[in-house]
Amino acid sequence: MAKAPPSAKRDRIKAFTPALxxxxxxxxYGDLWERKALSKRDRSLITVAALVATYRPEQLASHLTRAISNGVTQEEITEVITHMAFYAGWPAAMSAAQVAYTVLVEGNKGE
Incomplete structure (x- = not known):
C-alpha cells in the first residue's frame, strides 16, 4: 500500500476526526490514487478540475502542488482553470486562478 503524502492539516485534525x-x-491515497487504470498525472488533472468546479480552494492549494509533482505543467493547470470557467462558472475559475497564482507563482519566489 502506498503511503499518503505528509499533511500538517491532516495531522492537525487526526485526534478530532481519526477515522476521516x-x-x-x-x-x-493508499488505494484510489494507486489504481493503475489512470496515471497519477491524469488523476491530478481530474482532481484539479473537480476542485475548481466544486469551489474547494482549501483542497485545491495542496492538489496544485501534487499535480506539479505528478508531472502536470503550470501551463496545463492554467488551461484547466480557464476551461472550467465555461463549465463550472466564472467565479469558481477566478477564485481558482487566485489560489493557483499564490501557490505556483508566489510560492516559488526565492527558489
Missing part, C-alpha cells in the same frame, strides 16, 4: 484522516490516508 485514516480513510484519507488508507483509501484515498
Amino acid at each position: 484522516v485514516d480513510y484519507t490516508n488508507d483509501v484515498v
Whole structure:
C-alpha cells in the first residue's frame, strides 16, 4: 500500500476526526490514487478540475502542488482553470486562478 503524502492539516485534525484522516490516508491515497487504470498525472488533472468546479480552494492549494509533482505543467493547470470557467462558472475559475497564482507563482519566489 502506498503511503499518503505528509499533511500538517491532516495531522492537525487526526485526534478530532481519526477515522476521516485514516480513510484519507488508507483509501484515498493508499488505494484510489494507486489504481493503475489512470496515471497519477491524469488523476491530478481530474482532481484539479473537480476542485475548481466544486469551489474547494482549501483542497485545491495542496492538489496544485501534487499535480506539479505528478508531472502536470503550470501551463496545463492554467488551461484547466480557464476551461472550467465555461463549465463550472466564472467565479469558481477566478477564485481558482487566485489560489493557483499564490501557490505556483508566489510560492516559488526565492527558489
